[in-house]
Amino acid sequence: MSLAIGVIGSGAIGQDHIRRISQTLSGARVVAVHDINPLQAEATVKQYQLATSVHDSGLALIHDPAVEAVLVSSWGPSHEEFVLDAIAAGKPVFCEKPLAVTAAGCMRIVQAERAHGKRLVQVGFMRPYDAGYRALKQLLNEGRIGAPLMLHCAHRNPSVGEDYTTPMAITDTLIHELDVLRWLLDEDYVSAQVVFPRKSSHALPHLADPQIVLLETRSGVRIDVEIFVNCQYGYDIQCQIVGETGIASLPEPSSVALRSAASYSTAILTDWKQRFIAAYDVELQAFINGVQAGSLTGPSAWDGYAAAVAADACVLAQQNGAVVDINMPERPDFY
Structure with missing residues (x-):
């Protein structure tokens, strides 16, 4: 059964991830999209012919029962809030860099994930x-x-x-x-x-x-x-x-x-x-496979904190x- 992913942020990298999930990778589908610009989110859904709902907030997307995992590709300063919300909801989250805009913000994510007791976060370091x-x-x-x-x-x-x-x-x-x-x-x-x-x-x-x-x-x-x-x-x-x-x-x-x-x-x-198109494919496929296997192995919240x-x-x-x-x-x- 394919993993139901909700995408927060439909800018350049968000659209690219939506394309690869929908057209290149296996084992996942995009079921929800949110962007601060709703018209852009709707245009992206139409462009890739997705049977996907457009949410009016990232929090609503995270708590949508149809969403099993979250992909955060929004404006950098918003990442910390969305990742913490995903952890609180117990949902795996792939977050594009930066994990947070400060080391203190990254540490809050590390502490929340450790309190949860299981790795839920993969950071979008593709190299x-x-x-x-x-x-x-x-x-x-x-x-x-x-x-x-x-x-x-x-x-x-x-x-x-x-x-x-x-x-x-x-x-x-x-x-x-x-x-x-x-x-x-x-x-x-x-x-x-x-x-x-x-x-x-x-x-x-x-x-x-x-x-x-x-x-x-x-x-x-x-x-x-x-x-x-x-x-x-x-x-x-x-x-x-x-x-x-x-x-x-x-x-x-x-x-x-x-x-x-x-x-x-x-x-x-x-x-x-x-330049890194193949690496982007491999990293996101690794996230999908890791979620389905119950164990993430990609760059962690600790790696995001170290950076x-x-x-x-x-x-x-x-x-x-x-x-x-x-x-x-x-x-x-x-x-």
Whole structure:
């Protein structure tokens, strides 16, 4: 029997998840939708020809008896409330990042889930489901390049909108690296620093771009991440691990090599949804399968909390230019 999912938020990522549940994945169907803009919710239901009710509030959707699991893809500041409501209702919830906009909010979710006594939350960090990152993880686990010493990473977007701010380079962009690099190395961060190179002429006056974030892990691995959200040329994700006996790099997305007009070239993606489209499919299928099996295995509320703690330190480091300590408590046995 297919899992009945209610979706809160029918913006870009919400619509994409509704599409994949309805057309790509197995074992689930969308039975309810809510958006702060009801016309958008109704248009989405019509677009995908869903036999689905449109609810006038997220709370009403969560408490609809027809909804067995909840997918939260609304505005970030609303996530904490909806996830806590889903936990209170005893319903599994897949929440797009951020789990909450502050580490304190994430901890409230952790505490509510632990009080419930069973994992109900999966956070929408998709990169651990990407085939390239999984290959890197396997290589590290096999000791193919010895102990990791340094990581050189980049997160580049062709451009961003006028509402994109300097702190969002951490909370909306780097947040993915904060999660996936912690997963790759299987250890927490202990410090962060942010430095600002020469500003790009393509960056709006209120935005510092690019930025370089310097992280250190508990074992002393040093990480540098370039964040450049006005790079113009495409959406480009890079990760190179320097180990004691070798170097491993994240594979480039598959593309056709073209010889034409006296040049040799390969295309570069410009859409982040296309870069990780397979990972989005795998992560959401894992959530569906986990709910049906009675055991979630994807990124947890604790992972969401860990990313938020590190992000808070990075935002502070943006402001004061200093090396900021990251104080992460030990992970509870619950996770």
